Amino acid sequence: MKRLMMVVFMAVAVIGASAQENKYIVKTKGAKKAVEVAAVTDSVAAKDANEPQDTLSRIFRYVSMCDWGEGMRFMVIPDKKDMVIKTFADAETGQMVSSLKLRHKIMVYKGHENTGGLHEHVNFVCEDDGKAYYFEVPTASFEDYCFGKLGVPTLAYLGDVDAAIEFFKDKTLFTLADEYYVDTEMNGDGYETITDVVEGTEVKVVAVGVGTRNYPVKIIVADKDGREFYQNVAISRTNSGMRDDEFEISNKKIHSFRGAFELPADNVAASAAYKEYIGKVVYTKYSTTFGDAQNRATNMARLSTFKIIDVRAQRGTHYVKMTLRGLGSGKTYTKQVTFVSKDVSGDIAGTREHLYDNLFAEGNPMDIPGIKKEHLSDIQKGVVRPGYTEAEVEMALGKPSSHAVSDSNFYTWTYKEVGMPYACVFFDKKTKKVRSVKK
Numbered sequence: 001m002k003r004l005m006m007v008v009f010m011a012v013a014v015i016g017a018s019a020q021e022n023k024y025i026v027k028t029k030g031a032k033k034a035v036e037v038a039a040v041t042d043s044v045a046a047k048d049a050n051e052p053q054d055t056l057s058r059i060f061r062y063v064s065m066c067d068w069g070e071g072m073r074f075m076v077i078p079d080k081k082d083m084v085i086k087t088f089a090d091a092e093t094g095q096m097v098s099s100l101k102l103r104h105k106i107m108v109y110k111g112h113e114n115t116g117g118l119h120e121h122v123n124f125v126c127e128d129d130g131k132a133y134y135f136e137v138p139t140a141s142f143e144d145y146c147f148g149k150l151g152v153p154t155l156a157y158l159g160d161v162d163a164a165i166e167f168f169k170d171k172t173l174f175t176l177a178d179e180y181y182v183d184t185e186m187n188g189d190g191y192e193t194i195t196d197v198v199e200g201t202e203v204k205v206v207a208v209g210v211g212t213r214n215y216p217v218k219i220i221v222a223d224k225d226g227r228e229f230y231q232n233v234a235i236s237r238t239n240s241g242m243r244d245d246e247f248e249i250s251n252k253k254i255h256s257f258r259g260a261f262e263l264p265a266d267n268v269a270a271s272a273a274y275k276e277y278i279g280k281v282v283y284t285k286y287s288t289t290f291g292d293a294q295n296r297a298t299n300m301a302r303l304s305t306f307k308i309i310d311v312r313a314q315r316g317t318h319y320v321k322m323t324l325r326g327l328g329s330g331k332t333y334t335k336q337v338t339f340v341s342k343d344v345s346g347d348i349a350g351t352r353e354h355l356y357d358n359l360f361a362e363g364n365p366m367d368i369p370g371i372k373k374e375h376l377s378d379i380q381k382g383v384v385r386p387g388y389t390e391a392e393v394e395m396a397l398g399k400p401s402s403h404a405v406s407d408s409n410f411y412t413w414t415y416k417e418v419g420m421p422y423a424c425v426f427f428d429k430k431t432k433k434v435r436s437v438k439k
Contacts (some may be wrong), residue, residue, distance in 0.1 A: 026209030030185030074155035091132035
């Protein structure tokens with residue numbers, strides 16, 4: 001047992017050393033300096049009569065195993081189970097080969113053949129050692145097997161990786177997923193999960209390499225502070241080994257490109273429509289909840305003041321996702337908002353909770369004439385006291401139901417809405433400040 005462990009350790013050490021020279025192996029900052037790679041174009045096109053309409057679908061074409069052409073390139077990326085179940089046999093000896101030994105080696109497809117046995121062989125030549133290998137299909141014929149989506153285990157499709165290296169180089173993206181990863185080992189697969197990346201964060205692609213067999217494209221990005229993180233994604237899903245419906249499972253969506261990132265062009269029209277709001281200072285008219293950096297609901301008091309830093313449309317809805325930075329705390333929050341006045345599910349008042357004009361007032365409340373900073377805490381709670389100005393009362397209680405002027409030295413604001421803390425507020429005519437209140 002000890003000898004076996006030593007052999008495995010030595011193999012990992014050798015493979016780890018060779019991986020440093022592999023242009024497809026890229027790491028986030030702190031684990032290994034990102035390797036610059038040259039773009040390579042895969043010559044194989046999918047045989048699909050329906051031309052995809054969006055850019056990603058045109059560039060990253062799904063290629064069924066039945067349509068694989070000689071010369072398609074793959075990298076051996078075994079997972080844990082592949083360390084036990086061997087995938088390839090040496091074509092010269094017929095002996096099964098350890099997946100660990102072939103890890104990070106590039107296999108070039110050389111067609112399939114019936115050798116007279118019970119199962120057909122899918123043939124490859126290894127670019128790294130020049131040797132021939134084959135994968136034996138588990139069904140009676142290649143045709144029976146290729147129409148499924150199991151593919152060849154351990155193989156990550158390099159056609160997607162090469163296209164991604166060229167397409168995503170230096171591109172600006174926006175984050176969509178609720179978790180990303182950071183490498184922790186220079187020559188291994190260690191990583192840690194991070195969950196504090198705010199959705200909609202602008203990032204720049206700093207490196208693209210190979211990820212896993214299921215999610216072959218590893219995209220490393222950096223935010224404006226230089227922090228690097230990555231996501232492994234499937235784009236064409238060629239040889240991913242997964243059915244389309246499996247990608248719809250919630251924990252798999254982050255591993256599709258459109259579940260992890262968004263291209264600026266995807267939202268350019270919506271961004272232009274809401275551009276005027278970016279940079280505005282606003283404050284809440286009533287207490288509500290925002291999402292914090294971890295998407296946790298955070299209570300916000302009335303008159304909480306923010307600067308809008310991003311507005312992004314939510315596909316298929318009339319909502320936008322607004323990203324705001326607290327003027328006092330500097331913390332970033334998000335809020336689902338609509339600019340369309342229509343019934344909003346879950347709102348007692350129909351449109352109140354998420355309608356921009358009902359939720360926010362523009363400007364800083366401290367810049368409004370007649371508002372004193374020392375009164376702000378009371379105003380947030382809907383409390384008014386003798387000496388408060390008309391502006392402070394209106395901010396605390398809203399516009400009154402009616403006004404009344406008496407012949408004496410005061411005038412009255414009356415509030416008739418249910419739940420109001422005061423029925424009447426009496427102002428001094430001379431000072432125009434609160435004289436007394438009546439509950």
